[in-house]
Amino acid sequence: MRLGLALLIALHGAIHLIGYREWSKLAAAGLPGDRTLVPLSPTGSRVFALLWLAAVVALLAAAALQVLRRDAWWALALSGVILSQGLIVLAWPQAKFGTLVNVLLLLPIVAAAAHARFRDEVDSEVRALLVRPSEPHASSVDPSELARLPAPVRTWLEASGVVGRERAQTVRLKQRGELRTRPDAAWMSVEAEQYFSVDEPAFVWKVTTKMMGVLPIEGRDKYASGKGQMLIKAASLVNLVDAADEKIDQGAMLRFLGEIVWFPSAALSPYIAWESIDATSAKATMRHAGKVASAVFTFDPRGRMVGLQAERYLGGGADAKLTPWSVSCSDWRTFRGIGVPSRGEVLWKVESGSFSYYRWEILDVEHNPAGPYRRESGARTLSEPGPSGPASKKAR
Known part of the structure; x- marks a missing residue:
């Protein structure tokens, strides 16, 4: 074309x-x-x-x-x-x-022209999010900080490699995967980037795909100051989704909480409290901007995060209802010395059964980056993936 x-x-x-x-x-x-x-x-x-x-x-x-x-x-x-x-x-x-x-x-x-405007607006949000706090160098994670955590969470942080390393203040990562909007819909290939602020929890996720393999779709999901917003556009011109309400806020907050698995040092943040459940699971409760969200993290004996479950609003508006929501992980890699889940899928538990709507793969993760990924001229995604550090560690 x-x-x-x-x-x-x-x-x-x-x-x-x-x-x-x-x-x-x-x-x-x-x-x-x-x-x-x-x-x-x-x-x-x-x-x-x-x-x-x-x-x-x-x-x-x-x-x-x-x-x-x-x-x-x-x-x-x-x-x-x-x-x-x-x-x-x-x-x-x-x-x-x-x-x-x-x-x-x-x-x-x-x-x-509309795509360029949308992209520039999102890039502006990303740059604002990546502004480092007044302390340019984050402190390292001390082993003593893990003492207050439930045993499986402590094992997870030790196995991930964050102990003794600089804690994440900002994060950038790349994803690719498949997305669908209904259980009977065709899968759409997607490419995405995500940026996080940790001390003041926030994220911006931008994604590109094509509907029916032809119509370009781009979207931006974000969480900032306790507010969430999801915006999805067709050909950068027509809004397919523009959702922002208290139920979207709760979903965005849960998303941030679940995605700390890509920057595990955030588990020590003062706005997250951990509660022991058993030898392989713990409940995390996030309190931020007057709102509360909780999810149960599950780990394997090696300390790898293998799943997450929560009650999340499916959609927004008056018809949105709390629905069982889960994330499962099926592969793990080490990026720049930090071990994280690198493959998995996200599901809703609806009346007709399990609805898998997103299959993801992490391509790059960097803590405290110098800035956003460099954009190639005219490309839909940004280039310059960093080295993945030590040899990848995979297990299925």
């Missing part, structure tokens, strides 16, 4: 060479410029010819940038289309059919 659009833009630009050639000949011959809706003087005819050439340059350059996946292609294409349409209107009797092509090009250009 990308190459097809670039080809259409290039062909449209090439056709404008005809206008440039014709009006250059008229201007050179000194013929009256009465072939336009507004008569042109000889000087006006020369300027008119040069404007056709300017449209050629703008459209061909936009096509080249589209092929090279450069973000600026849409701005140049929009300038070319606007200029093209102005010339077509002035030379309407001869050039009116070019309007059809301009209308055809306008939708993907507007979608690209």
Whole structure:
């Protein structure tokens, strides 16, 4: 589709060479410029010819940038289309059919502009979240801090490798996976990035996918200052989901609590309290911004987190009801010395049975990063995954 659009833009630009050639000949011959809706003087005819050439340059350059996946292609294409349409209107009797092509090009250009705006807004949220606290260097996790924790939580933190290491203040990670919205819906491949603040709990999760393999979908889920919001857009233009209420707040808070498994030192945060259940499980209760959320973490004998269960609102609004929600882990890796779950799935327990709606894989995790992942020009995801540290440790 990308190459097809670039080809259409290039062909449209090439056709404008005809206008440039014709009006250059008229201007050179000194013929009256009465072939336009507004008569042109000889000087006006020369300027008119040069404007056709300017449209050629703008459209061909936009096509080249589209092929090279450069973000600026849409701005140049929009300038070319606007200029093209102005010339077509002035030379309407001869050039009116070019309007059809301009209308055809306008939708993907507007979608690209909306995508750039949405992306920049989310990037601004990410940059604000990653601002480090006044203490630039986080303290290390001391073994004595684990004494107050239930035995399985203590074993988990020791096995994860956080003891003696700098505790996480901010986090960035990459995911890929599969997502579906209904039990009978097809799986959609997704790519996602997530950013966390730990001392003041918050996250921003941004995801891209395609519906039916064609329609681009992008979304942003976030939690900040005790508030959650989920925003999902089709082609960056149409809101499919824009949810923010107390039930969404509870779901976002639970999500943060469950996802501390990717930065285990957060288990020691003052807003999280642990309660022993048995030798392999413990209950975590998070209190933040006047709200409370709890989940049960389950661990295997090696101290690896294998599951999480909680009651979470399914959806938002008046119809949302507390529904059993669970996360299961099936693989583990070590990133930069910290062992974390790297594969798993997320399920709802609905009346018809278990509804698995997200299968995830972690590709990179970094604590206290210098900033967001670097974005490749025109790419949907950000590049520059860091090294995964020691050799990966896997178990299924």
